Amino acid sequence: MSCSQEYTPQLRARGYRMTPQRHAILHVLSHSGKHLSPGEVYAKAQKQVEGLTEATVYRTLEFLAENGLARPSHIGSGHLVYEIANHEHHHLKCRNCGDEMEVEHSLLKTMYQKLESASGYQLTDSHVTFFGLCPDCQKSEDV
Amino acid sequence: MSCSQEYTPQLRARGYRMTPQRHAILHVLSHSGKHLSPGEVYAKAQKQVEGLTEATVYRTLEFLAENGLARPSHIGSGHLVYEIANHEHHHLKCRNCGDEMEVEHSLLKTMYQKLESASGYQLTDSHVTFFGLCPDCQKSEDV
DNA sequence: TTCCTTATTGCAAGTTTTTGCAATAACACA
DNA sequence: TGTGTTATTGCAAAAACTTGCAATAAGGAA
Structure with missing residues (x-):
């Protein structure tokens, strides 16, 4: 349940930026405790960020996965879900x-x-x- | 490179039918030797079956996977590819x-x-x- | 060979995911 | 605190995938 604020320096160190969108998505992932589909993440994060779009959610989840903050997994048939990357x-x-x-x-x-x-x-x-x-x-x- | 004709009895035994569409898709998979995306399968199989639709390709690939004739795998990010199921x-x-x-x-x-x-x-x-x-x-x- | 049952397909409309591009806003630096 | 660079977003259109339903056709039985 770590607050997503701690991720800011991790992003900065790599030349990336913390944004309200990323913050909200990290928050959703770390507080849900389980893996979520992009659609579920969108539904939850949308409530925190005015005007968030699905495209941004997809891009952000992929971005977080590439940078080790989220973990993508293939559960069931053909669709990716994501969870916060806190333990292997x-x-x-x-x-x-x-x-x-x-x-x-x-x-x-x-x-x-x-x-x-x-x-x-x-x-x-x-x-x-x-x-x-x-x-x-x-x-x-x-x- | 086995001919897909041999699959007919396997389907019949389970109460399913062999169709030109399934035959073509099995043919494509078994002759390609590598894994293919649904789009690639569609492009190749379309040449053999008049009027084949993408919906049928998606449904057929899933059907073949469920019945052990094709093997789905997650290569890279988030999309399923299929290959013929001939060795583990x-x-x-x-x-x-x-x-x-x-x-x-x-x-x-x-x-x-x-x-x-x-x-x-x-x-x-x-x-x-x-x-x-x-x-x-x-x-x-x-x- | 013909008929009947029902598995399978095509169609068309929906949902999900991706992409290009211009506008926006982090944040490093002065 | 203000300014400039450029990472990031939203928008809109496209591509990929799914689904319901009526029409078709595989193949077992007569």
């Missing part, structure tokens, strides 16, 4: 009921290293969504 | 130059098991895209 984690989502849980990055660490040495790539992003069946839906599948 | 693999993409390579599923197998026992989930889908820096781009970063 991944998502695990149930294909059947849509239930979702977070996964600690530490669980993937060994695999990341294996992947790096096998490929020569240096893995920068640590956010991945895995799909499967949650325990409850596994039970009903058995029936 | 993942993608590794360079954030800097866009270069891309395939990763064998076997590399992730141990991690998948760890994830399953930690979460109770049963992982069904196995396609993930990882992002990082390719060897070449790592060198130029050092400069």
Whole structure:
């Protein structure tokens, strides 16, 4: 729930500017605690900034993601959602009921290293969504 | 490069039908060898089927993905691409130059098991895209 | 081969996302 | 505190994607 004001120096240091629009969007993301679609962010942020446009929301979310302040993720089919970037984690989502849980990055660490040495790539992003069946839906599948 | 005719029984068995549209789209996917955006699939398949519409392409790709004949993946920012589902693999993409390579599923197998026992989930889908820096781009970063 | 059921398509209208460009407003510096 | 540079926004139009519905056609059964 950190106040978005703390992000200002981070942006300035890179030659970018803090604006009411960015402030509102960061505020929405950090106070929602979960991931939001661009449309949801727009709906909430619009109440704080007179005349905010959808185009700005899309551009800002992409901008924040590029600069490490927001984390984009692919939940479900084909659409990006965003959340505030405050801790490294991944998502695990149930294909059947849509239930979702977070996964600690530490669980993937060994695999990341294996992947790096096998490929020569240096893995920068640590956010991945895995799909499967949650325990409850596994039970009903058995029936 | 398998001919899409072999898919007919797979669809029939599930109560679905083979149509010229599906045939063309499967043909396009299996002969391209790489992943294609819906727009690219439409452009190619249109030449084979008179009057094919974009709506049909979107619906068909989603349908094929649901039935395991195509594999959707999130390459880059926010848009789905599709490829024929003939071998299990993942993608590794360079954030800097866009270069891309395939990763064998076997590399992730141990991690998948760890994830399953930690979460109770049963992982069904196995396609993930990882992002990082390719060897070449790592060198130029050092400069 | 013909008929019937219903999965699938095309159409057209809607929603979401992207883009170019001119106007605006952060903020570094004097 | 005022001024200039240029990052950022809003606007408007375009592109990409989705959806409901009536017409079509795949393919099982007679």
